[in-house]
Amino acid sequence: MLFLAACGMSQAEDYIEQNYTFVDAVxxxxxxxxxxxxxxxxxxxxxxxxxxxxxxxxxxxxxxxxRQVLVYDDEFIILTEDPDNPDTTLVEVAGEEFVxxxxxPGFFTGMFVGSFLSNRFGPTWVQTxxxxxxxxxxxxxxxxxxxxxxxxxxxxxxxxxxxxPGVGK
Numbered sequence: 001m002l003f004l005a006a007c008g009m010s011q012a013e014d015y016i017e018q019n020y021t022f023v024d025a026v027x028x029x030x031x032x033x034x035x036x037x038x039x040x041x042x043x044x045x046x047x048x049x050x051x052x053x054x055x056x057x058x059x060x061x062x063x064x065x066x067r068q069v070l071v072y073d074d075e076f077i078i079l080t081e082d083p084d085n086p087d088t089t090l091v092e093v094a095g096e097e098f099v100x101x102x103x104x105p106g107f108f109t110g111m112f113v114g115s116f117l118s119n120r121f122g123p124t125w126v127q128t129x130x131x132x133x134x135x136x137x138x139x140x141x142x143x144x145x146x147x148x149x150x151x152x153x154x155x156x157x158x159x160x161x162x163x164x165p166g167v168g169k
Contacts, residue, residue, distance in 0.1 A: 010072055011055040013093050020091055028098045035094035035102075044068060044081050047089040051077060061111030069111055096120075 020038035027034050040047040048068055052060065057077075061069035066081035076099045078092040094103075100121050108117055 010075060012051050012057075012070070012072060012077060013075065015051070015054045016077070016091055016093055023090065026092075028102045033095070033098045033101060035092050035098050038091040038093070039082065040079075040089040040091050041087075042089060043087060044079050044089045047079055047091060051079075051091075059112065059116060061108070064110040067107075067111070069108065 016038050017036075020040050023037040023039050025034050025036055040050075042050065044063065044066065048060070048070065051057075051070055055072065057070040057072055059069075059071040061071070066086075068079045070077040070079070074096050076092075076094050076096065078094060080090040080092070082088040082090050105117070
């Protein structure tokens with residue numbers, strides 16, 4: 001136990017690394033930030049139960065659209081039903097900073113009661129992260145980034161009218 005604390009690994013993270021198949025590493029928004037992806041040969045419910053027995057999470061999110069989150073002191077373990085095989089589960093181990101700086105806030109909608117993430121990341125996290133995501137793309141779990149439509153008021157269908165003097169207004 002002392003060894004795990006010295007290495008910065010949690011019991012759950014160490015268990016995942018030793019017992020699940022490594023799939024991929026996902027780069028975050030900073031050079032040192034990444035999440036590690038593994039595959040469990042069990043269902044989402046069985047994987048969540050197993051990991052909760054290895055190390056009790058601080059918070060367990062509700063299952064939403066085949067996803068569930070186990071939150072620990074400084075890491076999130078995101079469980080997703082494998083789209084290619086519903087009897088297996090993708091297990092992503094992401095540090096708190098990776099989640100804060102990379103994930104789209106909408107990913108967690110419905111998983112937590114009340115304002116759990118706002119309390120953890122600060123009350124403006126949803127708005128600032130949502131604004132950042134609308135300008136580029138945000139991580140949506142499972143190793144993929146997704147672009148979100150821009151919320152800009154410029155361009156087609158907007159109230160902004162460009163051109164200048166004498167241009168058909």
